[in-house]
Amino acid sequence: GAVVSQHPSRVICKSGTSVKIECRSLDFQATTMFWYRQFPKQSLMLMATSNEGSKATYEQGVEKDKFLINHASLTLSTLTVTSAHPEDSSFYICSAQGFYGYTFGSGTRLTVV
C-alpha cells in the first residue's frame, strides 16, 4: 500500500524562528502534494497544492512568503513555516496524490512559544 512519511511529528519552536516539515512518499511517486492545516475541533483547511518541479498554488488567505513549499522531487515535499508566531500553532498534514489516490501523512503538531 501507499505510505507517506511526515516528519517531525511534533515540534516546539520559539516565536520568530522557522520550522521545516518534510513529507516523503515511500513507495510511490506523488504527482501532487497537498498541505493542510487543522486547528482544534475544526476541519482540514487546504493551504496549498504543489506539483513536482513547479511553484505551489496557495489558497486564498494563505501567505505564500510565510509558508514556503518546495516539491523538488516526486517523492519529497517540504513546508517551511517562516518567522513562526503563536497563531501558527496548529496540526499540519500533507497528502500525496498518486496511483492509489490520496495518502495522508501522520501530521505535525507545531507549537510556537
Place this chain on the structure above:
Amino acid sequence: QKEVEQNSGPLSVPEGAIASLNCTYSDRGSQSFFWYRQYSGKSPELIMFIYSNGDKEDGRFTAQLNKASQYVSLLIRDSQPSDSATYLCAVRGTNFGNEKLTFGTGTRLTIIP
C-alpha cells in the same frame, strides 16, 4: 453556502446499532466523494470512496450517493466503541488539473458501550 456540509454532532449511538452520517455538497458537477475517519490527534484515514449513484458496501460500512440531491452518507453497522471518532466527508474538485479535496467540518461520533 459552504461547499461541503456535515452535521458537527456529537452523534451518540449505542454499541451494536447503526450509525448514520450525512453530507451535502454544493458543486453539482462533483464526481468523487470520500469518507475519512479521524481519531483525536491523528491524521485522517480513508474509509471509503464512492463515484456512482447508489450504495457501495465494504464490511460494516456502506456509502450512499445521490447526485440528484447532492447528498452522500455513510452507514456504520454493528457500531463498536472503536468507531468513536470524527468522520470527515470530502469532495474532489471538478476543474481539470484541480483535484484537491474539500472537507466538511466533520461529525463527531460516540459509540456508547
